[in-house]
Amino acid sequence: MNAPASPPSPYAAATTNSKVESHTLSVLVDNEPGVLARVVGLFSGRGYNIESLTVAEVAHAEHLSRITILTSGAPETIEQIHHQLERLVPVHQVTDLTVSKRSLERELAMVKVKGRGEHRTFALQLAEAFRARIVDATTESFIFELTGKPHKIDEFVDLMRPIGLVEVSRTGVAAIARGPEPI
Amino acid sequence: MSKEMTGAEMVVEALKDQGVEIIFGYPGGAVLPIYDVLFHQDKVQHILVRHEQGAAHAAEGYARSSGKVGVLLVTSGPGATNTVTGLTDALMDSIPVVCITGQVPTHLIGSDAFQECDTVGITRHCTKHNYLVKNIADLPRVLHEAFYVASSGRPGPVVVDIPKDVQFARGVYAPPRSAAHKTYHPKLDADLETIQQAVRMMAAAKRPIFYTGGGVINSGPAASTLLRELVGLTGFPITSTLMGLGAYPGSGKNWLGMLGMHGTWEANHAMHDCDLMIAVGARFDDRITGRLDAFSPGSKKIHIDIDRSSINKNVKVDLAIVGDCAHVLETMVRLWRAEAMSAEKQPLDPWWAEIEEWRAKKSLAFRNSETAIKPQYAVQRLYALTKDRDVYITTEVGQHQMWAAQHYHFEEPNRWMTSGGLGTMGYGLPAAIGAQLAHPGSLVIDIAGEASILMCIQEMSTAIQYRLPVKIFILNNEYMGMVRQWQELLHGGRYSHSYSEALPDFVKLAEAFGAKGIRCSDPASLDAAIKEMIDYDGPVIFDCVVDKVENCFPMIPSGKAHNDMLLADLSDDAGIELGAVIDEKGKMLV
Numbered sequence A: 001m002n003a004p005a006s007p008p009s010p011y012a013a014a015t016t017n018s019k020v021e022s023h024t025l026s027v028l029v030d031n032e033p034g035v036l037a038r039v040v041g042l043f044s045g046r047g048y049n050i051e052s053l054t055v056a057e058v059a060h061a062e063h064l065s066r067i068t069i070l071t072s073g074a075p076e077t078i079e080q081i082h083h084q085l086e087r088l089v090p091v092h093q094v095t096d097l098t099v100s101k102r103s104l105e106r107e108l109a110m111v112k113v114k115g116r117g118e119h120r121t122f123a124l125q126l127a128e129a130f131r132a133r134i135v136d137a138t139t140e141s142f143i144f145e146l147t148g149k150p151h152k153i154d155e156f157v158d159l160m161r162p163i164g165l166v167e168v169s170r171t172g173v174a175a176i177a178r179g180p181e182p183i
Numbered sequence B: 001m002s003k004e005m006t007g008a009e010m011v012v013e014a015l016k017d018q019g020v021e022i023i024f025g026y027p028g029g030a031v032l033p034i035y036d037v038l039f040h041q042d043k044v045q046h047i048l049v050r051h052e053q054g055a056a057h058a059a060e061g062y063a064r065s066s067g068k069v070g071v072l073l074v075t076s077g078p079g080a081t082n083t084v085t086g087l088t089d090a091l092m093d094s095i096p097v098v099c100i101t102g103q104v105p106t107h108l109i110g111s112d113a114f115q116e117c118d119t120v121g122i123t124r125h126c127t128k129h130n131y132l133v134k135n136i137a138d139l140p141r142v143l144h145e146a147f148y149v150a151s152s153g154r155p156g157p158v159v160v161d162i163p164k165d166v167q168f169a170r171g172v173y174a175p176p177r178s179a180a181h182k183t184y185h186p187k188l189d190a191d192l193e194t195i196q197q198a199v200r201m202m203a204a205a206k207r208p209i210f211y212t213g214g215g216v217i218n219s220g221p222a223a224s225t226l227l228r229e230l231v232g233l234t235g236f237p238i239t240s241t242l243m244g245l246g247a248y249p250g251s252g253k254n255w256l257g258m259l260g261m262h263g264t265w266e267a268n269h270a271m272h273d274c275d276l277m278i279a280v281g282a283r284f285d286d287r288i289t290g291r292l293d294a295f296s297p298g299s300k301k302i303h304i305d306i307d308r309s310s311i312n313k314n315v316k317v318d319l320a321i322v323g324d325c326a327h328v329l330e331t332m333v334r335l336w337r338a339e340a341m342s343a344e345k346q347p348l349d350p351w352w353a354e355i356e357e358w359r360a361k362k363s364l365a366f367r368n369s370e371t372a373i374k375p376q377y378a379v380q381r382l383y384a385l386t387k388d389r390d391v392y393i394t395t396e397v398g399q400h401q402m403w404a405a406q407h408y409h410f411e412e413p414n415r416w417m418t419s420g421g422l423g424t425m426g427y428g429l430p431a432a433i434g435a436q437l438a439h440p441g442s443l444v445i446d447i448a449g450e451a452s453i454l455m456c457i458q459e460m461s462t463a464i465q466y467r468l469p470v471k472i473f474i475l476n477n478e479y480m481g482m483v484r485q486w487q488e489l490l491h492g493g494r495y496s497h498s499y500s501e502a503l504p505d506f507v508k509l510a511e512a513f514g515a516k517g518i519r520c521s522d523p524a525s526l527d528a529a530i531k532e533m534i535d536y537d538g539p540v541i542f543d544c545v546v547d548k549v550e551n552c553f554p555m556i557p558s559g560k561a562h563n564d565m566l567l568a569d570l571s572d573d574a575g576i577e578l579g580a581v582i583d584e585k586g587k588m589l590v
Helices: A035-046 A075-087 A118-129 A150-164 B007-017 B029-039 B052-066 B084-092 B119-126 B136-151 B164-168 B192-204 B214-219 B221-234 B265-273 B325-339 B349-359 B375-386 B399-407 B428-438 B457-465 B481-490 B506-513 B523-535
Strands: A021-030 A052-059 A064-073 A091-096 A103-114 A133-138 A141-148 A165-177 B003-006 B022-025 B045-048 B070-074 B097-103 B129-132 B157-163 B170-173 B208-212 B238-240 B255-258 B276-280 B300-305 B319-322 B391-395 B443-449 B471-476 B516-520 B540-545
Touching: A021 A035, A021 A075, A021 A103, A021 A165, A035 A064, A035 A075, A035 B119, A052 A165, A064 A075, A064 A165, A075 A091, A103 A150, A118 A133, A118 A141, A118 A150, A141 A150, A150 A165, B003 B007, B007 B029, B007 B136, B007 B164, B007 B170, B022 B052, B022 B428, B029 B070, B029 B097, B029 B164, B045 B457, B052 B070, B052 B084, B052 B097, B052 B428, B052 B457, B084 B097, B084 B119, B084 B157, B097 B119, B097 B136, B097 B164, B119 B129, B119 B157, B129 B136, B136 B157, B136 B170, B157 B164, B192 B276, B192 B300, B192 B319, B192 B325, B208 B221, B208 B265, B214 B221, B214 B325, B221 B325, B238 B265, B255 B265, B255 B399, B265 B349, B276 B325, B300 B325, B375 B399, B375 B443, B375 B471, B375 B523, B391 B399, B391 B428, B399 B443, B399 B471, B399 B481, B428 B443, B428 B457, B428 B471, B457 B506, B471 B523, B506 B516, B506 B540, B516 B523, B523 B540
Parallel strands: B022 B045, B022 B070, B070 B097, B097 B157, B129 B157, B208 B238, B208 B276, B238 B255, B276 B300, B300 B319, B391 B443, B443 B471, B471 B540, B516 B540
Antiparallel strands: A021 A064, A021 A091, A052 A064, A103 A141, A103 A165, A133 A141, B003 B170
């Protein structure tokens, strides 16, 4: 989902020198039909990046869903994304968890690895080091389940590649604020 | 007072409760129940347009000239898709519009039924918000919410898509309630301390300028009054975007004229050289800023806007004030009055002296002709002969639009309706119809081009049917003039498909519709012809045959800065050699 770096627009000449940053935005929305399309459509329509996106209902009685979006862009682009999201009518609250710096981020991945003999042993040792669980096994394959920050999962997947990586399924990032206060 | 009724009845009941007197629409299978309810009542007048795009623009013209919400009613499928241009136009220019669309019955949604389309999917990107109402119990709330969302905060279009079975279903109607919306809370009042800081910056400025936009008009007449008061108190110069014309009077002594791509020399130079810019309800659009890295390099910038996302979008500002213009301006006026005695206000004479030098360039000047009608002259005469009347002006899009903005002057807000953000050819005639319905006794003129007018010409029938005496003043140069001007600038004068071939005879066209047609090609008889148009009690198409090759100046070529403007060459007939002024980078721009 990462868009390739587009050539800077001459109209945007004043703002293209900034460094690209990754930010995690937590968006609390009314769980009504089309709300995800509104959020995703905002990103595609305005040319913003989505690196990962997680959405699920978090309060059934109040019809609230939380959308957690990992996005990247120059700081002024992130600021724009934040305020554009706030403008959507069914959005209750937008929080930039990267700015608040007090957040926990987790992602779950299931990683299928195929191999025999020595490869199986390597895979099991690495899985233990990463605290990955085996959730399915055959004589020639494993499926590992692991949870962690996205870069931890990236590392695990990279290590499995030479061993016999078949495929990966990831949930995208879920995030929450540390401490007693809500986001 | 809750009562039981059908969904279709709820629609009309909600319109009445929202104070809607006029709606624009076109019937079809999926809205027949609502049309049947309209048939049985006379509180809400329905204006039958000839194309749904016309309904959307007419609703916009109605809204912009009256300050009320414009309403349209169309059927499913093509009825809904035909409104997309108008909805996008309303979104770009922040015009409050409620569009009610019929939909196939809920059990057929998703089956590719006859005249089915995914209306909420299609219009999600061109509305402020939209709704598909699948349950009759939600309908009254959604209808009232649509009006609230359309008209509050930064206004915009809202679509309510109602399946046919929901129109037939019975439910309990509830009138509008003042209960707060669950999620949508536009911020009207700004933080006092920030406004105090702004006033201090204003008092310390040596070269200040007000840069105002459509937000001042949208905020309501109070904002314009307060703006005038603040300009009077401070003595600062003021310029405005295309959308904001009329908020400050065109005859006002601090008025610099419009800024931007076809703005005046003095407005653009003052923007470039100012030390403090106070942006009020304007959004730093590319037509305004020109080259961004050379935009007003030495100034501090204050930005007042009701939409937080407008701030720092294109131009980074030093002080952001999020709130409604009228609220903020009121506080500014109050603080300025209170602090005027003690504040060390800077003398502005040197700044004004500089501005007067720029003004002396007379950047709107053109070489008049005794043989051909110059388009600028035509607008000047139209202005001279109509300015003392109660007049509303709409335009299409192109050179004529810019000449109208430059040479017609507005003393009041809500008198000028033009498609600014989207630049929609075909806007002017239906918008004029909407404005005429809002102001039945007033003179409404669509300043048009011969190419644009053909895009919604079918609405002449609407004007005839409802006896709306709109005047269409066509500056006919037989070219899509602005396209031709850009082809001259960017493509070596190769006029690819920009010649208006096979034009109709506009006089006969007017007559075919049952309107009056007037043609004029002689500068000497122009005044008499314009008077004939004004005096005619009914719609008129005025075919004003103008100089074919005139270009629109001044101009900031794309990719250039405010102080890098082109002026009309008044010295000889050859005009400016346009081909060489834009570099490769600029050619990429629009």
